[in-house]
Amino acid sequence: MARRRILWILPAMVVLVSLSIYPILFSLKVSFTNQQGDWSLSNYSRIFADHLLHVSIIQTILYVTVALVIELGLGLFFALVIDSMGRGKYFFRAGFLAPMLLPPVVAAVIWRLIYNPEFGVLNNTLKFFGFATKNLTWTSGEGSAMASVILVDIWEWTPFMFLLISAGLQAIPGEPCEAAKMDGASSLRIFKDIILPLLKPTLFLAILLRAMDLLRIFDQIWILTQGGPGLATETVSLYIYRTAFRFFNFGYAASMSLLCLILVTVFAKNLFGMMKMKVA
Amino acid sequence: MKKGAVYIFGGLGLLFSLAPLYWLLTISLKKEVDQFASPPLWIHFTPTFEHFINAFEVKQFGKYLFNSCIVATASTIMALLLGIPAAYSLSRLKWPRNQAEKIGFWILSNRFLPPIITIVPLFLMMRSVGLLDSPIALIIVYVGFNLPFVIWMMQTFIREIPTELDEAARVDGDSYLGALIRIILPLAAPGVAATAIFCLIIAWNEFLFALVLTQTEASMTLPIGIASQVTQYEIRWGIMSAAGTVAMIPVFVFSLFVQKYLVRGLSMGAVKG
Amino acid sequence: MTIAVNAGVEGQALKEAAQDWGAKTDTSIKIVELPYANLFEKELLDLKSKTGAYDVIMLDDPWFPQFTTGDQLTSLDKMYKAAGLNGPDGDFIKSTLDVCREPWATGTYYALPYVGNSQLFFYRKDLFDKYSLTAPMTWDSVLLAAKKIGAGEKMYGYVMRAAAGNAVVTDFMPLLWAFGADVFSADQKPVVNSPEAVLALKFMLELGEVTPPGYTGYNADEVSAQLLQSTAAMSINWPAWIGPMDDPTKSKIVGKIAFAQVPSEKKKGQAELGAWLVAIPSGSKNSLKAFEFIRWATDSEQMKTAALRGNPPTRSSVFDDATLLKKFRAFPTQKASLMGSKPRPRTSAWNEIENAFGIYLSKANSKTMAPEAALNEANKEITAILNRNK
Numbered sequence: 001m002a003r004r005r006i007l008w009i010l011p012a013m014v015v016l017v018s019l020s021i022y023p024i025l026f027s028l029k030v031s032f033t034n035q036q037g038d039w040s041l042s043n044y045s046r047i048f049a050d051h052l053l054h055v056s057i058i059q060t061i062l063y064v065t066v067a068l069v070i071e072l073g074l075g076l077f078f079a080l081v082i083d084s085m086g087r088g089k090y091f092f093r094a095g096f097l098a099p100m101l102l103p104p105v106v107a108a109v110i111w112r113l114i115y116n117p118e119f120g121v122l123n124n125t126l127k128f129f130g131f132a133t134k135n136l137t138w139t140s141g142e143g144s145a146m147a148s149v150i151l152v153d154i155w156e157w158t159p160f161m162f163l164l165i166s167a168g169l170q171a172i173p174g175e176p177c178e179a180a181k182m183d184g185a186s187s188l189r190i191f192k193d194i195i196l197p198l199l200k201p202t203l204f205l206a207i208l209l210r211a212m213d214l215l216r217i218f219d220q221i222w223i224l225t226q227g228g229p230g231l232a233t234e235t236v237s238l239y240i241y242r243t244a245f246r247f248f249n250f251g252y253a254a255s256m257s258l259l260c261l262i263l264v265t266v267f268a269k270n271l272f273g274m275m276k277m278k279v280a
Numbered sequence: 281m282k283k284g285a286v287y288i289f290g291g292l293g294l295l296f297s298l299a300p301l302y303w304l305l306t307i308s309l310k311k312e313v314d315q316f317a318s319p320p321l322w323i324h325f326t327p328t329f330e331h332f333i334n335a336f337e338v339k340q341f342g343k344y345l346f347n348s349c350i351v352a353t354a355s356t357i358m359a360l361l362l363g364i365p366a367a368y369s370l371s372r373l374k375w376p377r378n379q380a381e382k383i384g385f386w387i388l389s390n391r392f393l394p395p396i397i398t399i400v401p402l403f404l405m406m407r408s409v410g411l412l413d414s415p416i417a418l419i420i421v422y423v424g425f426n427l428p429f430v431i432w433m434m435q436t437f438i439r440e441i442p443t444e445l446d447e448a449a450r451v452d453g454d455s456y457l458g459a460l461i462r463i464i465l466p467l468a469a470p471g472v473a474a475t476a477i478f479c480l481i482i483a484w485n486e487f488l489f490a491l492v493l494t495q496t497e498a499s500m501t502l503p504i505g506i507a508s509q510v511t512q513y514e515i516r517w518g519i520m521s522a523a524g525t526v527a528m529i530p531v532f533v534f535s536l537f538v539q540k541y542l543v544r545g546l547s548m549g550a551v552k553g
Numbered sequence: 554m555t556i557a558v559n560a561g562v563e564g565q566a567l568k569e570a571a572q573d574w575g576a577k578t579d580t581s582i583k584i585v586e587l588p589y590a591n592l593f594e595k596e597l598l599d600l601k602s603k604t605g606a607y608d609v610i611m612l613d614d615p616w617f618p619q620f621t622t623g624d625q626l627t628s629l630d631k632m633y634k635a636a637g638l639n640g641p642d643g644d645f646i647k648s649t650l651d652v653c654r655e656p657w658a659t660g661t662y663y664a665l666p667y668v669g670n671s672q673l674f675f676y677r678k679d680l681f682d683k684y685s686l687t688a689p690m691t692w693d694s695v696l697l698a699a700k701k702i703g704a705g706e707k708m709y710g711y712v713m714r715a716a717a718g719n720a721v722v723t724d725f726m727p728l729l730w731a732f733g734a735d736v737f738s739a740d741q742k743p744v745v746n747s748p749e750a751v752l753a754l755k756f757m758l759e760l761g762e763v764t765p766p767g768y769t770g771y772n773a774d775e776v777s778a779q780l781l782q783s784t785a786a787m788s789i790n791w792p793a794w795i796g797p798m799d800d801p802t803k804s805k806i807v808g809k810i811a812f813a814q815v816p817s818e819k820k821k822g823q824a825e826l827g828a829w830l831v832a833i834p835s836g837s838k839n840s841l842k843a844f845e846f847i848r849w850a851t852d853s854e855q856m857k858t859a860a861l862r863g864n865p866p867t868r869s870s871v872f873d874d875a876t877l878l879k880k881f882r883a884f885p886t887q888k889a890s891l892m893g894s895k896p897r898p899r900t901s902a903w904n905e906i907e908n909a910f911g912i913y914l915s916k917a918n919s920k921t922m923a924p925e926a927a928l929n930e931a932n933k934e935i936t937a938i939l940n941r942n943k
Contacts, residue, residue: 004456005373009383012366012427019424020390023401035942074293081289088287094536095294098301101531103485103503106524110304113517117767119778121303140716140770142919155300212391219487223507229717229769230916240396245594247905248601248619250400257397264392272385311802407604492598495606496555496585508560508588 031255043255060235075161100159108223145232308521331518344505352483355422363430413495566864600625603836614652619901627833629662668829669867671894678811710763712785714771717915731818743935746928826894909934
């Protein structure tokens with residue numbers, strides 16, 4: 001009995017363990033060495049004093065929260081909308097999915113072009129409709145950069161939430177809704193009392209999966225703004241990456257990464273706990 | 281919601297989704313001097329195919345495309361081969377107390393790892409076994425990326441299937457392996473398709489690890505080729521959009537084909553959570 | 554033999570030279586082309602772990618101090634000696650040779666200069682003539698001209714880049730130097746918050762008033778796009794962009810741009826040097842061949858061919874060549890700029906310093922921090938970086 005269940009899971013575990021054990025041990029070792037190569041706790045003490053790191057952590061949390069909430073909301077909304085369509089459902093679905101299929105690198109570059117204050121399509125279209133675009137600098141303006149970057153994330157990843165939730169909707173049996181409708185219940189009521197409870201597991205799964213990826217967001221921001229202007233769009237992954245590959249300070253990068261790992265694990269455990277309670 | 285409103289909202293959403301992609305397409309077809317024109321040329325421009333030609337003849341994109349195909353397909357297949365039995369074990373076979381859950385959480389936690397933690401050690405590991413600049417290194421790494429995802433999704437799909445079905449097969453004398461292949465897989469086929477497509481997208485579009493673990497075009501993949509168009513002085517918009525457009529096509533076609541299964545597959549997985 | 558080159562104009566010429574050489578000597582050549590940032594990362598990673606993946610690498614001169622630490626590059630002095638030769642000849646422009654030596658200008662040769670890149674001042678001669686303005690010699694006159702042109706035409710008088718990091722620092726250096734300031738003092742202490750530096754930054758903000766509003770996020774391509782589309786009249790720029798200015802498929806201002814030296818102010822204007830060098834990683838297994846190649850690629854004949862392919866040369870004789878002068882009207886200006894150019898501070902922590910400096914300069918330009926405060930913070934940060942990296 002035990003042998004069989006372990007045997008079937010063994011190959012997968014071997015792969016995962018070998019790809020994660022060495023990196024974690026290596027990072028632990030490196031995080032305790034300073035630039036000169038001696039044993040030192042300086043990397044960890046620096047974490048507390050590092051103003052740039054603190055700013056990037058706050059901005060990462062901001063980014064994740066805003067993007068997650070909007071993507072969840074829009075994904076849910078459009079999943080419901082498309083689901084209640086008769087003809088053309090597949091056509092609309094295919095179109096909605098498209099942004100997710102584009103390599104993030106390309107998406108970021110094309111949005112950079114779109115955002116260009118002078119030549120970009122966005123400002124030019126707004127100008128055409130009579131809006132004053134002189135101060136709309138999108139990714140170049142410290143105030144608007146974060147919003148602009150989040151917008152790109154929303155464009156590219158709402159399809160993911162949309163897909164997941166659409167599928168969840170498919171599994172909800174139609175009869176209770178039909179019955180409620182015949183009893184005269186409003187759409188909103190049906191949604192709140194019937195659909196939402198059955199949809200909760202899907203929503204939690206979507207939140208969990210998307211949050212994990214958002215916390216590690218890198219490609220898009222790197223190409224769109226490189227963390228600027230100033231520090232406006234600097235997130236933790238960018239800062240860690242720069243420390244590791246530009247300044248070649250792997251020790252400090254490792255210590256920050258381990259800190260992030262701990263924070264994310266704690267967050268996930270809590271989310272898990274909430275999930276189990278609400279579903280049971 | 282009223283019928284008309286549904287189509288209006290749907291249309292707006294579609295517009296938002298597709299407009300930038302349409303713009304991408306036009307950039308790949310416009311002459312350079314038109315790309316930055318103000319007011320922007322949505323339709324009134326003479327198309328040119330020079331960027332597509334340049335991308336593929338001059339810039340070795342053919343090789344990048346080939347590498348991407350190999351790496352994405354191989355890693356998806358391997359992830360499924362390793363992940364499905366693991367998912368079956370965790371969801372169908374008897375595990376003591378909370379062990380299955382704990383193992384499941386540990387598996388998922390691999391997705392919490394910040395890339396930096398793994399990237400240099402993996403580089404050193406691959407170097408010591410001489411796998412740098414080989415597609416095999418990327419395949420192994422992507423399998424590692426995708427395994428947690430495969431195991432989690434397949435676990436949920438398998439739990440959807442009533443246990444009586446495969447239990448009946450076993451009572452009739454079938455082995456666990458037989459039950460998996462003959463009963464579970466056909467019923468979970470939609471789930472497999474769904475998982476496959478997500479794995480494919482992840483491997484196809486991945487940039488960071490591809491950058492570090494490859495050194496020459498012997499193993500470099502499409503995202504690197506595309507990123508190379510972002511040079512220090514200029515962005516070769518034309519070539520990059522042409523490449524980006526082409527990069528989208530295989531995945532888009534696959535997703536269209538699988539869309540029917542996709543929705544049904546995920547639905548079976550999501551309800552029980 | 555494997556060569557790593559920069560994706561872009563500079564890498565283009567070296568690529569073609571490599572292919573020529575490969576055909577000539579019947580050697581198979583593998584070329585790896587990467588964008589600037591990634592080229593740096595991959596090369597440094599390769600050097601530090603001595604994987605020997607690359608036999609010849611192209612590097613931007615500011616990377617040089619970091620690349621020569623710890624015996625990562627092959628000493629060319631040794632190789633010259635072994636071949637019974639004297640070292641690079643005097644035809645190379647001195648400023649480009651100086652950055653190939655560690656320590657700067659006096660030490661061992663670790664690279665040879667391939668791309669003679671130094672800043673130039675681009676301006677619309679046609680508009681200057683229209684408003685009876687003389688060629689801009691000082692930054693004050695640049696500001697005046699920019700205001701005049703901006704008022705009279707439907708365009709911006711000036712354009713620059715202020716995206717955080719390399720972009721803003723590169724565009725700020727000429728101003729910093731022209732106002733008599735520098736990043737480090739004579740005894741290597743950071744002085745970016747000196748009174749002269751503050752004046753320089755304040756002047757940059759004044760220029761910002763006549764620059765398109767999005768400039769706080771601009772990189773090189775946006776700056777050049779403004780010039781090419783005739784929506785801005787002047788800017789600091791690099792020789793790589795001279796070609797496109799006169800190319801009708803890319804430019805709306807063919808023949809209207811003139812090139813001058815970087816303007817002066819309190820001190821004579823000095824262009825920032827951004828030479829691309831070629832070097833041999835110490836992990837390479839083909840160092841003899843690599844050495845042969847880089848010597849061949851940097852000799853006068855090959856430099857001439859490269860120049861015809863759009864590469865700014867590093868040899869005096871090539872700049873003075875009659876046929877080339879006919880084709881490249883800006884060569885005399887480029888040569889003068891190169892001869893008087895100044896490299897960025899030679900420290901292996903430059904990347905980190907540039908990053909920190911760039912953040913605060915960018916903040917000052919987007920008006921979220923006052924100039925004095927920004928420079929003070931920058932100075933503090935740079936001091937901390939130096940201390941960490943002792």
